[in-house]
Amino acid sequence: MKILGKSSSINVRKVLWTCVEVGADFEHIEYGSGTNGDVNTPDFLHHNPNAMVPVLIDQGQSLWESNSICRYLAMKYQRQDLLPVEPMPRAQVEKWMDWQLGDVNNAWRYAFLSKVRQSPSHQDPQLCAQSAQSWNQFMLILERQLACTEAYVNGSQFTLADIVLGLALNRWRSTPIDRPQTPALDRYFDLLMQRPGYVRYGANGIA
Template structure:
């Protein structure tokens, strides 16, 4: 049984929970972070000295933190090819794109854009800064748009761990009030993600609790 700490509106927790759902694993999840608090307690800091979510413990194993490491652990222990290839070359190909998506898409969207648009009061938002962050993010999404011209998924014909790292922020990217290019293939990709039960259950959910309550 997996034990997971982290609120369901955290994008990093959503990536983890989506992976858990795809693999059909049993779990218990505890809300932690943001309005739920608890990440600064002695007990939590013993699990993760950084005070961040998600944290995962598998049965009586050690507490694991950092989303990418957790995803690779779950894939390595519970998944098989093509989601997490058995051969080192195939696995490195998936891991390469997973790391690319984490660094160039997820991290360039969540704090630089989502926080500034959704979690910042409107009268404190800086349109110039947001536009610059969007330009940087979109230059990376253009790479994914091109890859998806010839592929159903980011690593080829099959759904893999890399799609979780790329796809878990696309629901919010297409939902929030920002200017976007006409991403025809990324739109199709999101539509395909929406057909996956685990994506709908753990990612395509309300984030209203994160919205700034100030005008």
């Protein structure tokens, strides 16, 4: 099994962390960063026509979209603790995964590109402030959830939702914006730091 993607990518890192959690035997190939693999070549576009990482290649087939790859890995290694098979418990995990992908990601984009990536086209102070405010509001939703569970996103059991949101939490903590006090998120971060996969691929000094 191969994972194509650059080590700095938040979406690649969530897949790599999932590989650690399930005990997968995999090869990580740096792709999409500088000279390490061109995502616009016919060969790569055969694997992902969107020209984006990560891509998983397994059993002669390609899979793209990071959250889908994480789901595949949990199912392949029969990790029902990470992704339940029963409809409601599974949906409870997947709703947080979809929320991360659709809502949280859209909130942080402008502020992150401005403050961390230093993108010249993302330097409007008002738009940056609006992005940071929206980002904080979503993270406060997670704060309230964790204050209720007093452990992981869905309760006492670590799931795929914690992998995708653990990466989002690290990005939020690493971006130089004004943030509210979040004791539940602080406890959650410390809890995640007990997992070797998060130390290696989540909170590893990269936003």
